[in-house]
Amino acid sequence: MKIIECNLPRNGNFTRRSKTDEVILHHAEASSATVWDINDWHLNNGWTGIGYHYYIRKDGSVYRGRPEWALGAHAVGHNDRSIGICCEGAYMTETMPAAQLASLKALLRDIMGRYGKLTLLRHKDVNSTDCPGKNFPWAEAQDYMNEEKEEHKVTQAEFEAMYNKVNPLYKTIDDVPGYWQQVVRVMLDCGAIDGGTDDNPDDVNMRHEALKAAIVAYRAAMHQ
Numbered sequence: 001m002k003i004i005e006c007n008l009p010r011n012g013n014f015t016r017r018s019k020t021d022e023v024i025l026h027h028a029e030a031s032s033a034t035v036w037d038i039n040d041w042h043l044n045n046g047w048t049g050i051g052y053h054y055y056i057r058k059d060g061s062v063y064r065g066r067p068e069w070a071l072g073a074h075a076v077g078h079n080d081r082s083i084g085i086c087c088e089g090a091y092m093t094e095t096m097p098a099a100q101l102a103s104l105k106a107l108l109r110d111i112m113g114r115y116g117k118l119t120l121l122r123h124k125d126v127n128s129t130d131c132p133g134k135n136f137p138w139a140e141a142q143d144y145m146n147e148e149k150e151e152h153k154v155t156q157a158e159f160e161a162m163y164n165k166v167n168p169l170y171k172t173i174d175d176v177p178g179y180w181q182q183v184v185r186v187m188l189d190c191g192a193i194d195g196g197t198d199d200n201p202d203d204v205n206m207r208h209e210a211l212k213a214a215i216v217a218y219r220a221a222m223h224q
């Protein structure tokens, strides 16, 4: 589990939490905020530093907040028994990105693996608040033992490879399928298609579907 350590500024020393039997989930209630932003906000509250033990950004990066052993400042009446995890985002309205959910579940697996099974709660389960928001993926978070696969994003190169497979580009007449070569030769010679270049009479430079349409139109014209 990669945790980014960032030595956040603090105002004084943390005290040790007496026990750990809960994990409480929060959202930042901010669409975009760094762990340093949150730390500043909480220092401005007069606290020792960031109230949470972990902060997960939308891109899935996980930051250390206060030390895991420290008494937190994130859920009134439960700070002396819980680890607090905050997710960047405003999940009353937004939807959690797959990368962030995958990291949240990985972090929960990591924590539960070290402490044994702790009670997983949302902030609103213990205090009067909307946190972590009605769109927070609570069912998925509770299913943390099942690894979340990050959605596979198709790269430009992969997309082009797929597109070339379904609709290949014929650069010259030699690339054209045999069943079309005769008609394409005639079309090139009479100028019905020109391949975009004047110097090479064999240039086609058309994709399969466009060439098919041109052939259909050419044959229809010839039969009139």
Ligand SMILES: [Zn+2]
Binding pocket: 025, 026, 027, 074, 123, 129, 131, 132
């Ligand atoms: Zn909260």
